[in-house]
Amino acid sequence: MSANTPSPWWRTAVIYQIYIRSFADGNGDGIGDIAGIRSRLPYLAALGVDAIWITPWYVSPMADGGYDVADFRAIAPEFGTLAEAEQMIEEAHEHGLRVILDIVPNHTSDQHPWFREALASEPGSPARARYWFRPGRGPDGAFPPNDWRSVFGGPAWTRVRDEEGVPEEWYLHLFAPEQPDLNWENPEVRAEFEDILRFWFDRGVDGFRIDVAHGLVKHPALPDIGWDKEELLAESEIADHPHWDRDGVHEIYRAWRKVADSYADTPQGPRIFVAEAWVRTEANRLAHYLRPDELHTAFNFDLLRCPWDAEKFRATIDHNLRMLADVGAPTTWVLSNHDVIRHVTRYGRPAGREHEPAGTTPCDVALGVRRARAAALLMLGLPGSAYIYQGEELGLPEVEDLPVEALQDPIWRRSGGTRRGRDGCRVPLPWTGESPALGFGAAPPWLPQPAEWKTLSVEAQTGDDTSMLELYRSAISLRRSWPGLAEQPLTWYDEVPDGVLAFDRGDGFRCVVNFTDRPVPLPPHTEVALASGPLEGDARDQLPGNTAVWLRLT
Structure with a gap:
């Protein structure tokens, strides 16, 4: 790529994840749907994101929220119709938004x-x-x-x-019994999924997020693992695992890349992939998925799992930038998604203990919000692309007190009621302060919303310069407009106290993040472009604890 050639959009994009059941309800049945997405496209365009990723909207018995697919070429009736989906894709493009769908290649529904x-x-x-x-x-x-x-x-x-x-x-079934695993050694399976990719690419879809991208290939002998631990969807301790991250997956993705690249001459250009791949960090396994003839991007879960600690954040950032530079791929940052506790709640727990099960330790929500605001500026200031999970731009915390009778995640049932599962991060969004569903729809939603969320609604936060929503809007806008802030490398600025990270990028950009609880002096600068919270000192030259700032140097 020459210096004058524009960087492909996906290398620096900000992409918004829509958990379709919980985003917006357009037909009044209490469940989010395509009509709801269409009604909120102006909101997403105003937020400034480049693309949306929609969780599975296919026909499904919904044993696992749509990740048990019975028909990959049809839309679940509760979400809409194929015609509505095609119209939504067209309207998203009219708003300047690209569309990424979820594909679930590891398994089907037992009703497939x-x-x-x-x-x-x-x-x-x-x-x-x-x-x-x-x-x-x-x-x-x-x-x-x-x-x-x-x-x-x-x-x-x-x-x-x-x-x-x-x-x-x-x-x-590596997941629920209703989700039988496919055998990817079977040529029919490989041909079927390549045809599914083409089906949606032909309808204007810009890319796919690949569910459980590291799980498709199994050891043909199906050997015992030799332990009785639960096989959680996370980085495995086993180097040669019989069903996670086996080398055979790369042949599959090389074939998929050829399908995506075959659309290079269309007006939209080549289609893209982002992998959900939980692999061993120390072995640099993620880079294998992002070689030039394989996938384009993969989620960086190391940042998501990192405790609120300056040294650990820096080590995580350094490692991932270095690892992916070797294959010429951008890093794809993420702080929350539909499978993990929302980061406002994680960051509201003592440093190093953010990843305890919900309710284990009391959460200081105010502290969590301050840290989440700082983390947003840090993530959006890094090189590469970034994913925003719906509601994080509103500062939503995890709902940890959902009544037992409301829980629907199969984890709750399969664990015998010992693990509450992921419903707490999937509660429908608050759009207004109005009942019965805070603007989500006309009927009570499929999961109950906390009454106090009316103060966190889009309506309540719009126009409030101190709100999380306006912080995200400002940060995304600045990220896009700052001269040279595209793929320029990161350089650490080390003239800062312990517990503080600072890095420079592009044309006069510096991000400073104070991970401590005490104020520290701001380094030299020309202007404060954006801060995650109020600055301190008579000259506003002190960065408070758990706060981040973007500085203009020239």
Whole structure:
């Protein structure tokens, strides 16, 4: 790429994640939908983001919030129709927003036609070869084929019965039993998903987020892992894991990249991918997914998991920038998503303890908000792209006191009620202060919203210069307009006290983040361009604790 060639949009984009069930309800049934997204496109355009990522909107029994797909080419009736989806894509483009969909290649729903055909077929049949069916171990095959565990709790195998009710083979599901794993050694599976990509690319979709990108390929012998820990969706301690991050996934993604690049001559240009890949940091495994002939980007979960500590943040940033520079890929930063506790709540707990299960330690929400505001400026000031999870721009905390009867995440059921799951970060957004759903829709929402969220609504925060929403709007606008603040490298500025990070980029840009609880002097600057909170001192030359600032140097 020459110095005069514009950088591809995805290398520096700010992308907004829409959890469709909880974003906006357009038809008044209490569930978010495509009509709701269409009604809020002006909001997203005004926020200043470059693209939206929409969680699965396909036909699904909703055993796992749509990540159990029964038909990858059709829209779930509760979300709308294919015609509405095509119209939304067109309208998003008219607002200057690109559209990224979720694709779930590791598994299907147990209601997918392929799996229903497999259940009706004999062991060893071509229909069963699309999945992982195996005989059990022990007398009469009464025990699972191996010791693998489901991410959602319990064994990763379920036994099926024949038409007479006699137990026979077992099938693999690394998630819920309603989500049987596909066998990616099967050429039919590979051809089917390449066709699904083309189906949506032909309808104007700009890219895909790949769910469980590191999980598609399994060791063909299905060996035991040798421990009884739950196989959580996170970085594994095992170097040669039999079902996570196996080298065979890269052949799949090289084929997918060819599909995406085949659209290079269309008006939209090449389509792109972002991977959800939980891999070993110290082994630099993430870079393998982002080689020039594979995927474009992958989420950086190291920043999300990092405790509120200056040295740890710096080490995480350094490692990831260095690792991905080796393959010429941008880093993709993220602070929250639909699978983790919202970072306002994580940061409201003592440093180093942010990732405890919900409710384990009391949360100082005010502290969490201050740190979240600072983290937003830090993330948006870094090189690469950034993802914003719906509601983080409003400063929403985790809802940790949802009534038990409201919980719907399969983790709650599969863990026997010991893990509350992810519903607390999926509560529908507050748009106004109005009842019954704070502007989300005309009916009570599928998960109850805290009454106090009316003060955090879009309506309440719009125009309030001190609000989280206006901070995000200002930061995204400045990020886009600052001369030279695109892919310029980061240089650390070390003339700062312990517990403070400062880095320079581009044309006179400096970001300073105070991770401590005490004020520190601001380094030399020409102008304060943006601060995450009020500055202190008679000359406003003191940066308070848990605060960040963008400085203009020239």
